[in-house]
Amino acid sequence: MTKIARAYTNIALIKYWGKKDKTYKIPYTDSLSLTLDRFYTDTKSEVINSDKDVVFLNNQELDDSKSLRIRNYLDTVRKMYSFDEHFQINSTNHVPTSAGFASSASGFAALAASINSTMNLDLSKKSLSILARNGSGSASRSIFGGFVQWHAGTNNDTSFAEPIDESPDIGIVLLSVVISKAEKSISSTTGMESSVKTSPFYSNWSTLVASELVEFKQAIANKDLQKIGEISEHNAMSMHALTLSANPPYTYFAPETIQILNIIKKLRNNGILAYATIDAGPNVKIICSKESVQKVKDFIEANITGISTVEAHIGRGIEYI
Amino acid sequence: MTKIARAYTNIALIKYWGKKDKTYKIPYTDSLSLTLDRFYTDTKSEVINSDKDVVFLNNQELDDSKSLRIRNYLDTVRKMYSFDEHFQINSTNHVPTSAGFASSASGFAALAASINSTMNLDLSKKSLSILARNGSGSASRSIFGGFVQWHAGTNNDTSFAEPIDESPDIGIVLLSVVISKAEKSISSTTGMESSVKTSPFYSNWSTLVASELVEFKQAIANKDLQKIGEISEHNAMSMHALTLSANPPYTYFAPETIQILNIIKKLRNNGILAYATIDAGPNVKIICSKESVQKVKDFIEANITGISTVEAHIGRGIEYI
Structure with a gap:
């Protein structure tokens, strides 16, 4: 069968x-x-x-x-x-x-x-x-x-x-913040190609990734969720720096992306664990802890109208059913 | 006297x-x-x-x-x-x-x-x-x-x-678009310091500037306003890539900054000369031609409420009155 x-x-x-x-x-x-x-x-x-x-x-x-x-x-x-x-x-x-x-x-x-x-x-x-x-x-x-x-x-x-x-066993929770009125953006394949060919900063990307990988694996071993958040946010923003510095420049950020990044900074200033990661699109995914996720959710839904969030946890590998 | x-x-x-x-x-x-x-x-x-x-x-x-x-x-x-x-x-x-x-x-x-x-x-x-x-x-x-x-x-x-x-004699007009509800940002001195010390891409900034200077001066000599716009926008966005890739990352962009960048792309797609430059703050300055400036102004004021624009032309050096 x-x-x-x-x-x-x-x-x-x-x-x-x-x-x-x-x-x-x-x-x-x-x-x-x-x-x-x-x-x-x-x-x-x-x-x-x-x-x-x-x-x-x-x-x-x-x-x-x-x-x-x-x-x-x-x-x-x-x-x-x-x-x-x-x-x-x-x-x-x-x-x-x-x-x-x-x-x-x-x-x-x-x-x-x-x-x-x-x-x-x-x-x-x-x-x-x-x-x-x-x-x-x-x-x-x-x-x-x-x-x-x-x-x-x-x-x-x-x-x-x-x-x-x-x-x-690290208590990581990923909160996906869905931006509804997103501008249509360029595909990740096209975006990558443009960064590789035209960003004056692309030549430093591999050095950055290599050093952040070492740090990240150490943070996993140390169960240091804050460090994981810090590295993830910096790495994601550096990837987006490769779109901004492409020629011609482009960005996957929507106005709401900036709004949510600002909210995440505010949350952190209030001692709440929250770090951003963003892929080739306007949506922000927030790295939270089991303790912080509900606060992050509530704060976002209270401060931006028309924004919904979806929570995810650690998933398993391939399964045959 | x-x-x-x-x-x-x-x-x-x-x-x-x-x-x-x-x-x-x-x-x-x-x-x-x-x-x-x-x-x-x-x-x-x-x-x-x-x-x-x-x-x-x-x-x-x-x-x-x-x-x-x-x-x-x-x-x-x-x-x-x-x-x-x-x-x-x-x-x-x-x-x-x-x-x-x-x-x-x-x-x-x-x-x-x-x-x-x-x-x-x-x-x-x-x-x-x-x-x-x-x-x-x-x-x-x-x-x-x-x-x-x-x-x-x-x-x-x-x-x-x-x-x-x-x-x-190049017909350049600079349109300053003033974003009212700007988030408070970090000073340019602090921002520069952070980019210099922590951005993995800063080491490539001087090479970029050197080559864009050569191109820019050639564009002035050629009275090529479109080229001036292209270089200016790329250089500005690359500077902002140095804030996004700083550690911790930060940005001077406000949600409205992204809105205006999107509008500028739309204007260009309609054949209207408009290029962005942004300093250490959320406001966008638009490089226009004498022919395009009124269209750019009208389009922005029609599409974003609460945004005002100020037009400036080429100024003189020091004067004693």
Whole structure:
């Protein structure tokens, strides 16, 4: 019987920003993420007697243009593992776009795991991470739970994620603050490319990431949530500095992004643990502690109208149900 | 008879961000500015029979704490030119803080020129620029009109401004957009220090400035206003990238800053010449052409309520009236 593969999404706390190799999605630097329990994708793959894959997302068949990225990915998988079968893919996304998370991380991790299961490839988690990365860079990290490091590597065999601590007892809570009236922004792929090619500061990004990774792993070992917050916020803002210094300059920040950053500073001034991280979009995710999260939530909802928050905790790695 | 010295303020289009020497205000890099006709300071200095300077600003005597920076500066001036006289300073500021400009550039330029006149020092403009710089770095540029370059230099004798083109026929208009509900921000001195010490990207700032200076001067020579706008916007955003990447990160942007940056992009998409520059505060100054300025003004006032704009053109250097 075909199993369902479940993969949770993850949030990068040391960001992935810049591809050294676009085909294999090899990044310029390592990155470090937290897998989240709240948002996941369930995927089932069944072999069909056809030379074309069929993809259903949330019970709706995708048309050719919408399924293209997935079908191309399946071609890659077939090539990597030398088989010819085609599939009917049924994928259900529990990553509401309204929560401000991309679903590509959980989506491609679940798809990779599902093919692994259906084709009895019996892949190691390392190989599964490599396979997922070929679909979407950040998917390589969603194979594992908790804190995860994606090693940049130099080619398709050496670029994969590994867990740092799959169930850290550190009380971290991630609060996603969803900005409704967001301006349409440029894709992360386009954004990365622009930073790499045109930011005068990009050459220092890898040195920064390398030193913040060391500090971050020490902070995990020390269960030092404040330090984790500090590094995460600095790393995220430095990534956004690479968009502001691109030529032409651009920013993913919306007016409300600045409002929320100001609120986070106020909360910290009042002794409440709250640090920001922001991906390639206007939404702010706040790193909180079990103790601070309700206060942060209340303060934001009291101070900005029309803003909702979604709480997430540490999530597990790939599961087969 | 004692003359009034008049100095106009200036806006840096290649920014000054970082002091190599705090005492003499020697910057890490050159900078390039446009002197503006709209905002200026008138200053008169009279020798008084006292061992303490007296300072009037806008017809009001400043108390000891408020006049301290000016009295300290006058001590520096006395030391530099070996005289003992003290002064009654009467200064009138036509730089409304509501227009989003700092008055220290025109203020210290006018004060330096005024002492030069009263004491018959007969200083060259180069020496006057050095003298003004000792009060406020950006004041070194307000000695001249039009486009001005401040050479960073390495010590008190070699750090001074020079005109590039005092009356360029280039049709540049600067529109200051004043954001009312601005959050209180950190001073530029504190901000610079933080960027220099903690931004992982600061080491690339001087290379960037050097190359953008060359391009900018070529654009002046070519009367290429669009190119001037592009370089100015990129340079300003890169300066703000140095605040975002400081540790801890900070930003001078207010929510309305982002709103206006979005509007400027929309204007450009409609073929209207408009480029942003932003100093150490939330206000946006827009580089326009004679043809575009009214459209830019109308569009902003139609799209954001409670926002006013002030228009300025190319200003002259120091004048004695």
